Amino acid sequence: MAASPALDVPPDPPFKRRKTTPEPTSGTGTGTDSPDDSASAPLAADLADQLDSQERKKYVKGKKLGSGQYADVFEAHLLADPKKLVAIKKIKVGPEVQEFGISYDSLREIRFLQELHHPNIIKLHAVFSTKNQNLNLVLEHLPQGDLLKLIQDTQSISYTPADIKAWMLMLQRAIYFCHANGVLHRDIKPNNLLIAADGEIKLADFGLARPMADPYQPMTYNTITIWYRPPELFFQAQHYGGAVDIWSCGCVFAELISRDVLFRAWPENEINMVKLICEKVGTPTEENWPGVSKLKGYVTPSEIVPIKTRDDWLAVFRSIGELGVDLLIKMLTLDPRVRLTAEGVLRHPFWTAAPRPSRLEDLPRKGGGVEVMGDSLKQRGGELPRNGEANAAGVGRGDKVARKIDFGAMK
């Protein structure tokens, strides 16, 4: 690998203390003021730097994996063990930092990743800041790209219902764990589902996550990437729960099966999304969703589409089997109170029926390689990936890495 192991870290600054402490007038410049001022006794002024640099110096930064408006992502390895790879997400300092300091997204991501330890949730190893107040998140290294790349690569990747079951099961376990911890993810979509070296799915990007609200506490309805957003949020519901994530999971499930976005509204706006949901699932009405007409933003096309029947669904998604379609219908139920909960999804007979979910080692491996991780992580929450265009192509052009390495192909 051509990556330079150079640390992107300037040397420690001279002790700031000297600026404010009256210097001895001798002017010898040898720092003879007191014996315990030597390097062995760190000064309080540098305690903060020390804590940070201890963490920072554990890693050797390598090549840039991706660069976006919001963050740069670098590959890095442990100084103590070059085989232990990590990804360092360096949050860019935007103009908003002058306005309100460290961003909400960063704080949210740190908040939730520090708490949630689960095999299917991306691991946050550490956080440190660098001299010029840059925030760095040390994340698990996930070299196999993301689910979106697998779904889109219809030319060279084929996968089976057993593979879909394996991926979905991992996603649902992650979501169950989030919800059990009282956390809503609010941005589930295929490009936030990264793939580890061993094929395991890892839910990433908690920049839009929040704790479940107390009763009566309003929340924003303007969240979740639009194609994966549930109807109640288009109708501007301010009180919602885990059901919003389940809808997104249902969209991912359908997308895995048909290899196309389920609700691909174009242009991407709320009205078109509601129209599509009505066409594909049925029009939300007082009959199928009591109370829906009271929601502030409730507007539907005047022509009422009856709720799609099981046969309608089967016609499109038959390849996943009857039980799979049953689960899909229950995840994409309009009324969020009737939609399955995360636990309900896991208790569905689909998982234990034949075929068994594929073993990790049998899952298709080529999710676009390590650059995709950089690609996915650099995005801000709620952004749609530029569809069809392989982002990786535009990545790393500026850096001096000769060739991008496809970890998947090396297997």
Added chain:
Amino acid sequence: MTTPITEDDLYRTSTQHRLWTFTPTTLAARRTQTHTAALARLPLRPNHSNPQPFTQTDSLALLRRYTSQLHTTATHLSLPGPLTATACQYLARFYLTYSPLTYPPRQIYKTCLWLACKVHGTHLGLNDFLRRIGSEGEKDVVLAAEFLVLGGLGWVVEVKGPGQGLKGWLVEAVGLAEEGELEGLGMPGEGARTVWKGEGAAGGRVRAAYAAAKGVLERPALLTDVWFLFSPAQMVFAGLMVADGVLAGFCLERKLGPLDVEVSERVLEAVRACAEMLAGFDEGEVLGREGREEVEARLEMWRDPGTRDLVGRFGAGKAAGGQGEEAEERRKEMKKEAREKSRREGDELFGPGLARKG
């Protein structure tokens, strides 16, 4: 067979339990360690004759005063209870890493509140925030300490408190009252903080106990060490114990029901110890304005001069790193200002201006 995750399992994985929970002994040791380390790092000693030292007791008293101030400010701004608790815990946790000698709380506490506002998604603008706390023009100072504070917290921002648990108890207990389960319970004991005096139905008793416990958990809990020593669930029942011990005891016993005797004895012990701390909190022990000024004057004499210039060290100007001439200009200006300021303060360190500080 898989076993479902219990709330206890989840709590044990939380950063609050793993990193920010102590025994009384380990908590005291950590404080002593931080204080000693700060003293050892001081490059200079005041050249006054016999200055009174700045002790660990001073440090705790000052922190309690600033916690109280945070609480008052947050209440004044009508910020939600959990947000207030988060801000106060940031302050408390920060000062397990650093001593006031290194970073006086006056420089830090507003940043704690600002960070808590952001973590809780209040979407209050910074200028608005500053105006409402009467600190216009302190933008740079508040922002400068952000990374410092987060670093001192070990980059952990989640704080779990008893608020939600207490609400959950209310729902359950109202249910019990409606089912008539609370009939025949004895009257609240001596010293119970509930206002309920036996009138009306059991539902009234439950609500009165809730209100009293909420009061205890919203202020005294923040001004004692209970957050470092007990879990949120233990705090809920401890708050209820202080409010209405008889009712709390009944509900706790019901909850513990099938646990073996040894475990429930341990739980009860923890709840009682927590309740004792909460009940023992004395508002009079919080430093008044004069007390604070006295302690801060002494702190001013002893404090580490090397950490005075927060804005210069961590300021937003640095963050702007290389964003054109304007930023450069601003940065220089800020540095100059900060230098001036710290020089002035440095002069005061030895000069007569001490009594003026407030």
